[in-house]
Amino acid sequence: MTVNLKDLTFARQDELIAALGEPKFRAKQVRDWLYAKNCRDITLMTNLSKPLREKLAVEHTAEGLKTLHRRAAADGTIKYLFGLADGLSVETVYIPEEKRKTVCVSTQVGCKFSCAFCATGSQGFTRNLSLGEILNQVIEARVDAGDVTNVVFMGMGEPLDNYQAVVEAARMLNAKEGFNIGGRRITISTAGLAPQIEKLAGEGLNVNIAVSLHAADNAIRTRLMPINKKFPVEKLMDALTHYPLKEGRRITMEVILFDGVNDSAQDAKKLVRALHGLRAKVNLIRFNPVAGAELQPSPRERVEQFRQSLENSGLDATIRISRGGDIEAACGQLKSAKMG
Numbered sequence: 433m434t435v436n437l438k439d440l441t442f443a444r445q446d447e448l449i450a451a452l453g454e455p456k457f458r459a460k461q462v463r464d465w466l467y468a469k470n471c472r473d474i475t476l477m478t479n480l481s482k483p484l485r486e487k488l489a490v491e492h493t494a495e496g497l498k499t500l501h502r503r504a505a506a507d508g509t510i511k512y513l514f515g516l517a518d519g520l521s522v523e524t525v526y527i528p529e530e531k532r533k534t535v536c537v538s539t540q541v542g543c544k545f546s547c548a549f550c551a552t553g554s555q556g557f558t559r560n561l562s563l564g565e566i567l568n569q570v571i572e573a574r575v576d577a578g579d580v581t582n583v584v585f586m587g588m589g590e591p592l593d594n595y596q597a598v599v600e601a602a603r604m605l606n607a608k609e610g611f612n613i614g615g616r617r618i619t620i621s622t623a624g625l626a627p628q629i630e631k632l633a634g635e636g637l638n639v640n641i642a643v644s645l646h647a648a649d650n651a652i653r654t655r656l657m658p659i660n661k662k663f664p665v666e667k668l669m670d671a672l673t674h675y676p677l678k679e680g681r682r683i684t685m686e687v688i689l690f691d692g693v694n695d696s697a698q699d700a701k702k703l704v705r706a707l708h709g710l711r712a713k714v715n716l717i718r719f720n721p722v723a724g725a726e727l728q729p730s731p732r733e734r735v736e737q738f739r740q741s742l743e744n745s746g747l748d749a750t751i752r753i754s755r756g757g758d759i760e761a762a763c764g765q766l767k768s769a770k771m772g
């Protein structure tokens with residue numbers, strides 16, 4: 433079976449190079465081709481000897497993903513549909529802003545968690561993406577769109593449900609011999625898998641975490657996110673309180689406001705209470721309705737009122753502009769079958 437070099441951790445790449453009888457620095461050279469030079473063909477790694485390239489290529493590849501579809505929005509956001517080796521596909525979004533160029537990567541084909549507002553959740557779960565499939569999304573976006581300064585794990589799937597691959601991908605994005613992207617520029621998002629958050633706390637990763645909170649009231653949150661039944665708000669907050677945050681860092685709480693569901697003054701108060709004592713900031717997001725969803729976006733004035741009441745209670749809250757809405761590339765709208 434052919435193995436993609438990007439599916440191997442640094443340690444496994446080192447082992448491979450040693451097994452081929454080559455000095456250690458060759459592994460560094462391979463990494464330079466893979467992660468700094470976007471190389472997707474072993475035969476083009478020209479500072480490796482020809483015999484080494486031939487040996488490597490017997491059982492390995494550096495292949496990228498097939499771009500099945502590419503759609504650019506008026507605001508510059510690009511949505512890709514990438515084909516995987518087994519015929520499945522995932523979506524990736526590139527979001528250019530003045531000071532940063534962000535890639536939003538998928539971590540699973542589909543998702544198990546069925547959040548009420550999410551297009552991905554409605555398509556069910558198929559499989560986890562491999563380490564290489566996650567990294568390849570960044571590489572493909574970089575080849576097509578140019579520079580990438582930030583990576584967010586917020587595409588299709590629940591990142592912490594594909595724990596090992598996501599942690600390894602985050603490490604390699606951050607590593608100097610990898611993509612060399614600063615930890616402050618990498619964000620892992622989660623629907624609130626409390627045990628995995630606790631485990632993540634022990635990984636020594638220098639990255640940001642974002643939590644899809646949406647409501648601090650258990651009944652409302654369970655309606656929006658059934659996973660809340662298993663890991664209710666108190667349990668989630670407990671895991672987050674113990675998360676080791678670096679100096680100056682805060683946990684981002686994502687809150688999509690839905691008309692008449694979680695956008696009242698009372699909801700704002702509950703949110704303030706739940707986040708008391710936690711180093712957190714709140715991103716308020718206006719909902720992009722997905723076809724067939726019964727949930728509707730909160731009116732703009734109510735979103736602003738909600739933000740005001742959080743601010744009045746000392747919580748830092750920003751209204752986030754959802755990018756790429758016209759191509760269904762905004763939060764909760766990724767779903768491979770719907771592309772086009």
Ligand code: SF4
Pocket residue numbers: 543544545546547550551552553554587588589590623644764
């Ligand atoms: S919001 Fe995230 S966790 Fe919820 S269904 Fe969608 S992809 Fe899954």
